[in-house]
Amino acid sequence: MRNQYITIGFCLLALCSMVVASRVRAGQAAKYLGPCDLAASKDGKMLYIAFADAKQIAFVNIRSGKVTRSIATPAKPTGLTLSPDGRSLYITCASAESTILVIDAASGEVNAAITTGHTACGPVVTPDGKWLYVCNRFDNDVSVIDLKTNKEVTRVPAIREPLAAAVTPDGKSLLVVNHLPADRADTSDVAAVVTIIDTQSNATTTIRLPSGASGLRGICTSPDGKYAYVTHILARYELPTKQVEYGWMNANALSVIETREKKLLGTVLLDEMYLGAANPWAVACTTNGKWICVTHAGTNELSVIDATALLEKLLAMPVNPEPYQVGEVLYDDRNELLDYFRRLRATLRGKPEESGELYTLGSAAGVSNDFSFLAGLRRRIKLKGKGPRGIAVIGSKAYVAEYFSDTLGVVELESKSPSRVSGLALGPKPQLTxxxxxxxxxxxxxxxxxxxxxxxxxxxxxxxxxxxxxxxxxxxxxxxxxxxxxxxxxxxxxxxxxxxxxxxxxxxxxxxxxxxxxxxxxxxxxxxxxxxSLEPVPSPYLVNGQLSPVAKRGKKLFFSEKVGCSKCHAGPLYTDMQMHDVGSKSPCDRRRDFDTPTLIEVWRTAPYFHDGRYTTVKELIIKSRCGKQRSNVELSEQQINDLVEFVLSQ
Ligand code: HEC
Ligand code: HEC
CATH class of the missing domain: 1.10.760.10 (Cytochrome c-like domain)
Incomplete structure (x- = not known):
C-alpha cells in the first residue's frame, strides 16, 4: 500500500516537474513579476510570494533578501497560505477551472494539484490543518477540501464574487468577503455582505455592511478570534459626484465584525478630512494583537492601527443597550467590558494606564461619517514601492507585496521613524510599457x-x-x-x-x-x-468552454426573427452601437433612449439597465421590453431560461 502511494506520488511529481520545467521557461520571458500575495514560513525566516504576472511562487530568504527558489504555477496565482504546521503551502491558481497546488514548503516540491471552480482565490486552512477553503470568485461559492485526501468534498454558496476569507482560531467559523453588492442599485440601501460559514454544518449567515459598502477586498481575524476586520470602499453614491473634498464620493473603510455574535460592531473611515487613503486592500494583525495593518493600493501606503484603542473606542459608542458578550465572557455592564479593553491596552503598552478616557463622541452609526475617528490611533506610512497588495506580518515587521514595482515593502511597526520603511527589489526594475x-x-x-x-x-x-x-x-x-x-x-x-x-x-x-x-x-x-487590452473572462456558464445544450437552444431564440434580440444586440459584440427606447425611462431620466450595451461578460456586470434596476437577466427578460419587443410574442418559462443561459454564457 505504502509503495503504491510512493509510486503514485513519484509519477505526480515527475508530471508536475515537467509542467514546472516548461513553465519556468515561459515565466522567464514574462516582463513583470506582479507580486500580489505572500505568506511567512512558520519560523519567520522565509516568505513565499505569489507573482501574478510571472506565474510563479518565489521563496525569499528574509535575511539575505534573495529568491532561493521559484516554482512555476499552471495559471495566475491569486493567493497562498500555509498549513498550521508550516509544512505545506497551498496556492490558488486562477482560471475557469482553477488549480490548487499543494507544495512542500521546505523542498518546494509539488505534492498535489486539486481542481476547483472559476477563479480560485483566498485560500484558508483550518487551525487543525484538516480542511482547506477556497473562494471560487466567479462561481460565487466556496470549495471545502479535505486535506487527508486532497479532494473537494462540497461547495458552500457565497453571495457575489467571494474574494478572501478568514477562519476563527477555534475553527468554528469561516468569514468570507463578497467583493460586490448583489442588490438592485436604484434604492437607498445597496451594500455588499460578509458570508459566515459554520464549518461544522456548512450553514451560512450574512452580515450586511453599511449602505455604499462595495469593493470588499481583505479580511483577517484578531488573534483572540473575537473580531474580524474587513477592508472596503464606502461609496456615497446617493450624492451628486462633486465636493470630493468632503469625502462625498468614495470613502475608504474598515469594518469590524464581532465573530461570535455574528454582527457588525462598526465601520470606521481610513481617510482623513483632507487626505483620502484610497483602495484599502489587504488587512493583517500582528500576532500579539496590538496592530492592525491595512495596505492602500491607491495611495501606496500602509495604515497601522492600534487595535485595542480602536476596539475600545468603538465599544464606547452608545448603541447597545443589551448585556454585551465577547468571546465566552458575558458582560452585564458595558463599563465592565470597557475596563477589559483598558486593561488589555495597558498590558500591551507595558505600563498601567489609569486614566483610560472614555470616548463618547456620537453614536456607533455615526462613526462611518467621522473622518477623525482614527486620529491618534493610526499611523499612515508611505511605502517605497507602488501598488501595495498582500501583506504578511512577522513579529513587529510588516511585509507588503508591491505589485507594480516588483518590490517587497518592509515596515518596522514599532518604530516611529520613517526610515524604518524599506523596499526590496524582487527582480530587475520593471520597464513599464x-x-x-x-x-x-x-x-x-x-x-x-x-x-x-x-x-x-x-x-x-x-x-x-x-x-x-x-x-x-x-x-x-x-x-x-x-x-x-x-x-x-x-x-x-x-x-x-x-x-x-x-x-x-x-x-x-x-x-x-x-x-x-x-x-x-x-x-x-x-x-x-x-x-x-482587457480580455473577456470566460463565462462561468460555459461547459468546458462551450455553450451548454440549454444555452444552444437560447442562442437560436436570441437570433430568431420572432424574439429578435439580435436586431439591436447585433454582431460579435452584441451591440448595434445605437440608442433605442426599450421602455426603460425612469421618472428621473431626461431621455427615453439608451445606448445598446454589449452583452459580453454580462454575467459579471449586474445589476442591469442604465439604472441597475434588475438584479438578474431573467428578471430583465420577464419584466422589460427587451424581452417583449413585440406584443404578440409570449415566451414560455423554458424559452426564457434558455435565453437567460445563452446571454449569461457570453
Ligand atoms: C465615482 C465612480 C466612478 C469613478 C471614480 C470613475 N467612473 Fe467611470 N463610470 C462611472 C459610471 C457610473 C459610468 C456610467 C455612466 C453612464 O452610463 O452615464 C462610468 C463610465 C465610464 C466609461 C464609459 C464606458 C462605456 O462603455 O460607456 C469610461 C470609459 C469610464 N467610466 C472611465 C473611467 C476612468 C478612466 C476613470 C478614472 C479617471 C473613471 N471612469 C472613474 C463611475 C465612475
Ligand atoms: C430595440 C433594441 C433592443 C432589443 C430588440 C433588445 N434589446 Fe436588450 N437592450 C437594449 C437597450 C437599449 C438596452 C439598455 C437599456 C437601458 O440601459 O436602460 C438593453 C439592455 C439589455 C441588457 C442589460 C445589459 C446591461 O449591461 O445592463 C440585457 C441583458 C439585454 N438587453 C438582453 C436582451 C435580450 C435577451 C433581448 C431579446 C429578448 C434583447 N435584449 C432585445 C436594446 C434592445
Whole structure:
C-alpha cells in the first residue's frame, strides 16, 4: 500500500516537474513579476510570494533578501497560505477551472494539484490543518477540501464574487468577503455582505455592511478570534459626484465584525478630512494583537492601527443597550467590558494606564461619517514601492507585496521613524510599457485631488462596482449604473445615455471631473491602451468552454426573427452601437433612449439597465421590453431560461 502511494506520488511529481520545467521557461520571458500575495514560513525566516504576472511562487530568504527558489504555477496565482504546521503551502491558481497546488514548503516540491471552480482565490486552512477553503470568485461559492485526501468534498454558496476569507482560531467559523453588492442599485440601501460559514454544518449567515459598502477586498481575524476586520470602499453614491473634498464620493473603510455574535460592531473611515487613503486592500494583525495593518493600493501606503484603542473606542459608542458578550465572557455592564479593553491596552503598552478616557463622541452609526475617528490611533506610512497588495506580518515587521514595482515593502511597526520603511527589489526594475503604465494610473489614487479614489474605486479590475452614480454629465438627479471598461473603446458612444462620443473622451472627462485632475495627454493615452487590452473572462456558464445544450437552444431564440434580440444586440459584440427606447425611462431620466450595451461578460456586470434596476437577466427578460419587443410574442418559462443561459454564457 505504502509503495503504491510512493509510486503514485513519484509519477505526480515527475508530471508536475515537467509542467514546472516548461513553465519556468515561459515565466522567464514574462516582463513583470506582479507580486500580489505572500505568506511567512512558520519560523519567520522565509516568505513565499505569489507573482501574478510571472506565474510563479518565489521563496525569499528574509535575511539575505534573495529568491532561493521559484516554482512555476499552471495559471495566475491569486493567493497562498500555509498549513498550521508550516509544512505545506497551498496556492490558488486562477482560471475557469482553477488549480490548487499543494507544495512542500521546505523542498518546494509539488505534492498535489486539486481542481476547483472559476477563479480560485483566498485560500484558508483550518487551525487543525484538516480542511482547506477556497473562494471560487466567479462561481460565487466556496470549495471545502479535505486535506487527508486532497479532494473537494462540497461547495458552500457565497453571495457575489467571494474574494478572501478568514477562519476563527477555534475553527468554528469561516468569514468570507463578497467583493460586490448583489442588490438592485436604484434604492437607498445597496451594500455588499460578509458570508459566515459554520464549518461544522456548512450553514451560512450574512452580515450586511453599511449602505455604499462595495469593493470588499481583505479580511483577517484578531488573534483572540473575537473580531474580524474587513477592508472596503464606502461609496456615497446617493450624492451628486462633486465636493470630493468632503469625502462625498468614495470613502475608504474598515469594518469590524464581532465573530461570535455574528454582527457588525462598526465601520470606521481610513481617510482623513483632507487626505483620502484610497483602495484599502489587504488587512493583517500582528500576532500579539496590538496592530492592525491595512495596505492602500491607491495611495501606496500602509495604515497601522492600534487595535485595542480602536476596539475600545468603538465599544464606547452608545448603541447597545443589551448585556454585551465577547468571546465566552458575558458582560452585564458595558463599563465592565470597557475596563477589559483598558486593561488589555495597558498590558500591551507595558505600563498601567489609569486614566483610560472614555470616548463618547456620537453614536456607533455615526462613526462611518467621522473622518477623525482614527486620529491618534493610526499611523499612515508611505511605502517605497507602488501598488501595495498582500501583506504578511512577522513579529513587529510588516511585509507588503508591491505589485507594480516588483518590490517587497518592509515596515518596522514599532518604530516611529520613517526610515524604518524599506523596499526590496524582487527582480530587475520593471520597464513599464504604456499598457502597464495605464493600468498603474487607473489604480492610482494619488492622481485624484486629495487622494480619495482611483478609477478602480468604481471600476475594480476595470469592471463595475454594482452601484449607481450621479455623474452630472447628463444632468443632475438621474443616477447611472457603473459601466464596465471591457470593450468600451470598441463600442462607442460611451455612457448609457451616449453623452460621450467615445471611451477615449470618457477617460479624459473622468480624469477631469471625477478625479479632479488634468494629467498630460500621454497619461490619458496609456489608460486607453490599458483598457483596450482587457480580455473577456470566460463565462462561468460555459461547459468546458462551450455553450451548454440549454444555452444552444437560447442562442437560436436570441437570433430568431420572432424574439429578435439580435436586431439591436447585433454582431460579435452584441451591440448595434445605437440608442433605442426599450421602455426603460425612469421618472428621473431626461431621455427615453439608451445606448445598446454589449452583452459580453454580462454575467459579471449586474445589476442591469442604465439604472441597475434588475438584479438578474431573467428578471430583465420577464419584466422589460427587451424581452417583449413585440406584443404578440409570449415566451414560455423554458424559452426564457434558455435565453437567460445563452446571454449569461457570453
Ligand atoms: C465615482 C465612480 C466612478 C469613478 C471614480 C470613475 N467612473 Fe467611470 N463610470 C462611472 C459610471 C457610473 C459610468 C456610467 C455612466 C453612464 O452610463 O452615464 C462610468 C463610465 C465610464 C466609461 C464609459 C464606458 C462605456 O462603455 O460607456 C469610461 C470609459 C469610464 N467610466 C472611465 C473611467 C476612468 C478612466 C476613470 C478614472 C479617471 C473613471 N471612469 C472613474 C463611475 C465612475
Ligand atoms: C430595440 C433594441 C433592443 C432589443 C430588440 C433588445 N434589446 Fe436588450 N437592450 C437594449 C437597450 C437599449 C438596452 C439598455 C437599456 C437601458 O440601459 O436602460 C438593453 C439592455 C439589455 C441588457 C442589460 C445589459 C446591461 O449591461 O445592463 C440585457 C441583458 C439585454 N438587453 C438582453 C436582451 C435580450 C435577451 C433581448 C431579446 C429578448 C434583447 N435584449 C432585445 C436594446 C434592445
Amino acid at each position: 504604456n499598457q502597464r503604465r495605464g493600468e498603474m494610473l487607473f489604480n492610482n489614487a494619488e492622481l485624484c485631488f486629495q487622494h480619495w479614489q482611483s478609477c478602480a474605486s468604481c471600476h475594480p479590475e476595470a469592471r463595475v462596482d454594482g452601484l449607481n452614480w450621479d455623474l452630472i454629465n447628463d444632468g443632475i438627479g438621474n443616477l447611472k449604473n457603473t459601466k464596465s471598461m471591457l470593450l468600451a473603446h470598441k463600442t462607442p458612444p460611451a455612457m448609457s445615455s451616449g453623452v460621450r462620443e467615445s471611451a477615449e473622451m470618457a477617460v479624459r472627462t473622468g480624469l477631469k471631473h471625477i478625479l479632479f485632475t488634468d494629467p498630460p495627454e500621454e497619461d490619458a493615452a496609456t489608460i486607453d491602451t490599458y483598457l483596450k
